[in-house]
Amino acid sequence: MTDLERYLRRATLGLPRRQRDDVRDELEEHILERAAGLQAFGMSERDAIRHAIDDLGPPASVGIAMNGIYVLPQLLKVTALSTLVATLGLSAVTTSGAQVAALTQRPQSPTCVTTTKPLTARKAITVTSTKGNVTCYVFKDVRVYRGLYLNLDSLEDTLRAKGVKVTTQAAKTTYLFPGATREVTPRVAFRKGADRYLNILDLDASFGPSGLPVRVSGWTNPTVTVGDVSFTVGTATSAAQAAPLYLTLLRAAQRALTGSADTTSIREDDAPPTPKDAATHVIHVDLPEGTPVGLIQRGEQGVPFLDVAAVQKDGTVTLYTRAKRLTFVTDARQLSPYPTGGRTNALLVRLTGRVTGDVAQQYETVRPAQATSDAN
Amino acid sequence: MNPDQLRGNLDLILLTVLEREALYGFRIAQEAKTRSNGLFDFREGSLYPALHRLTQAGLLTTEDRELGRNGKPRKYYLITETGRAALTTKRAEWTLFRDALDGLS
Known part of the structure; x- marks a missing residue:
């Protein structure tokens, strides 16, 4: 079709x-x-x-x-x-009515900086305008603008139908969820034409103050739940991937586990990395299909290296690391950049999908079926 | 214009656009956008239920005319006498509301 x-x-x-x-x-x-x-x-x-x-x-x-x-x-x-x-x-109509339109790319609007000398074009940026010491530029790499952004008009239509009180007063919109202790205001990441968009990474900042738990589940067209109200992000015609959100949640879990603020990840793009850049591990975890599972490994200089993916139908998850041979540990203190007996320690976590509340409730460590993994 | 405000005024916009000439859906959307200098940038999908509602209410009537890109006759919307009367009333209400606002400021 x-x-x-x-x-x-x-x-x-x-x-x-x-x-x-x-x-x-x-x-x-x-x-x-x-x-x-x-x-x-x-x-x-x-x-x-x-x-x-x-x-x-x-x-x-x-x-x-x-x-x-x-x-x-x-x-x-x-x-x-x-x-x-x-x-x-x-009911088919009503259910699909809970779908919220989304964009996977934000407009490439220029970033402006004031410098002592005007900036000139560089490798990563294209200068769009220069006025005095103010230079505006866009990034050449379009991946900078990727993400998952919810159309707020579409979200508000859905929320209204689900009993959320949506009020607009003096250009400020507030939502009162059933059972919430407080009204909340969605953060507008950017506007495109007349439409306002919410970055999925701002779910906590936008809905957390309601006092209700906020959860995310699923990978393609994920479902967001605030208290008893649920909606699906993306539509059949424009599929939305929750990867940016899960990577952020994994970063938070990693920070709690290792205390390190810096992280790197190979999977910045939709396409799998080349074997030259990464080792591919297919790991049996026996978790339900669609469960987000993340891998944490310490790379050179101890900087944690992360990757996150969904569990497949057969109970496996495919994750990328820099190390070809891994041993899985469940204690973050055992993560070391230096291999022992030719194997590097790595830790797997399952993301619970909780977006709000204590970070300790946002993940659980996972012990895979095999204690080691050799890259394909 | 914020969506709530727009939704409330969509009927008025549609009747105003059709007051001058009969048009089909896509052209109505374009006219509304162009003639308002882009201020009425609504979700185009919301236009059709509004047009059908106004037709059911007898404010608009339809006529099949030339064949469109899909090989089927294009459905033109025409304003009825009832529609014109409703437009006059709605305009008067709007003027009253605007005057009241001016009085407040």
Whole structure:
């Protein structure tokens, strides 16, 4: 199924046939016309269609609103809402309505610095403007701008539907979660057009003050839970990866375990590192599929080296380190940059997905099925 | 413009855009954005439920016209007499509200 078909199907779910065809044709025409405009600027057809779909927003929002117009008024006349929702398969619409649109890349907006002498172009940066001693630049490496950013309008629609009180006053938005002791204000990482975005790394800072536990689970399109309210980040058309968040949580666990603030990681990119840069370990951990498992190893000069990945269906997790031969330990004090008997000590932790509260509750050390691992 | 404010005024925006000429969905979105200098930068998806709601309420009516890119007739929205009357009322309410605000400042 193409992105376009998937979007159209989801945006018209639950509608009577006549209205479904009608809405479908209308949305299809909109997407094709917007895409044609984008293609004229050199975008590929596939990207243009994706872009046009993203501009329309979550398909479930359209679907729910259309159902509200065509399905619910008629049905409410005859029977109670709860039975209807079950009979009509409307629950599918409601569940997908808990999806929050997200971006995996922030806009490359320039960083400006004041220096005694204006900065000139360097290897890592492109200077975008210079005015007196103020130089603005963007990083050449687009990976700098990668991450996971939640669309706050989309999040707020979802939260409202789940009983969260969303209030906007004088450009400040606050959320009151059911059972919360305090209202919270989401941190806006950046704006793109009229849309505000929350960095997934700011979940704790944004929702922690509510007094409710905040948790994350899953790897692709992760689920975030604040107290009793849950939502999924990313949509079927734009998959979101929780890797940036898990790497941050692993860093926090590592800091608590080793006391070292500096860390390095090879997995900065989606693509696996080359064998020259890293050793690949496939480790049996016997944990449920999707569990985030991190590896901590001390590299040269003692700087901890980290990697995190999801457990696969077969109970294994694939992690990268600098060392080809590992021995797993469960005490962080045994982590040493120097091999013993040709093997380097490493420690595995399972991330619990807790984002708020005591760091000690955010991880548990894991003993793998085998005490050692040899790189593939 | 913040989303809450926008949602409340979407009906007014749509009726105003259609007051001058009949248009189809994509063009309505573009017109609303261009004529407001980009201030009404709404999620385009929210436009369609609003158009359908206004049609159901009798403020708009539809007409199939030329074939679009998907090979199907484009659905144009036209404002009805009821729609024009509603627009007049909504505009009056808006002016009243704006005057009240000016009085406060």
